[in-house]
Amino acid sequence: MVGSVQRAGSDVAVFDVDIIVILSHPLTEADLENVRALGGTITFEYQTLPGYAARVSDRILPAIRA
Numbered sequence: 001m002v003g004s005v006q007r008a009g010s011d012v013a014v015f016d017v018d019i020i021v022i023l024s025h026p027l028t029e030a031d032l033e034n035v036r037a038l039g040g041t042i043t044f045e046y047q048t049l050p051g052y053a054a055r056v057s058d059r060i061l062p063a064i065r066a
Contacts, residue, residue: 015058016055016058017055017056017057017058017061018043018054018055019053019054019055019056019061019064020052020053021053021064022046022049022050023050024050025050026050027045027050027052035052035054035056035064038060038063038064039056039057039060040055040056040060040064041054041056042054043055
């Protein structure tokens with residue numbers, strides 16, 4: 001799930017991670033907005049698979065998995 005890790009700001013305990021999310025339902029704008037509302041950035045929307053790639057703080061991963 002994690003493609004790369006980068007430090008976010010001066011707090012070394014927080015990392016930005018690149019993730020790929022494959023959904024069990026067709027991708028909707030609401031799925032993308034949920035990630036954006038948590039502070040994530042959508043980097044790619046898949047056309048053939050129901051999913052997306054995003055850069056997020058490692059601290060919001062549990063909320064994305066929920």
